[in-house]
Amino acid sequence: KAGVTQTPRYLIKTRGQQVTLSCSPISGHRSVSWYQQTPGQGLQFLFEYFSETQRNKGNFPGRFSGRQFSNSRSEMNVSTLELGDSALYLCASRSRQGVGYTFGSGTRLTVV
């Protein structure tokens, strides 16, 4: 059974640019969540999607957005990148409420 796949693994972008990250959940998992991980702030919740609907959102500016497609694949977009957006972005999926999440390996974003 394939795990959660995130692409790309590494990205280097310039301040002011925008970026799109992709996540393919485990087959059959309809809930997809995104997290930002930094040494200073730890694991911060970005948003959660279920059946193409954003159900929960964390405390991030509107520059951070996402969507989920009918096949449960998800993308997140960050516009007008800032240096502080440099982080590991993790995607996680699960089949239903009441079970644990499986995380992808993440996308390491560096903003220069």
Add this chain to the structure above:
Amino acid sequence: QQPVQSPQAVILREGEDAVINCSSSKALYSVHWYRQKHGEAPVFLMILLKGGEQKGHDKISASFNEKKQQSSLYLTASQLSYSGTYFCGTEVPGNTGKLIFGQGTTLQVKP
């Protein structure tokens, strides 16, 4: 809203035991536990859904005191492979799907 973990860091010798605590200021629907090794993704250990529930996996177990809004992770007879950062994550009733993580507890097991 973020749960508070204690201690922040633990250093053990192989075979010793450890307890990691997770405390929330809100009523909880569930508590998750994950372990993350350096450079890797977090790995799910267990989820606790009912007050007082205890779950176990090999020599790692956890308890959930719903009344106190606390959970504890117990690592017994620690092995070198237990080293890593442990995170608890909490979901509140009516807002499941929004898993909020504690700041993490770094565990180092030495030979």
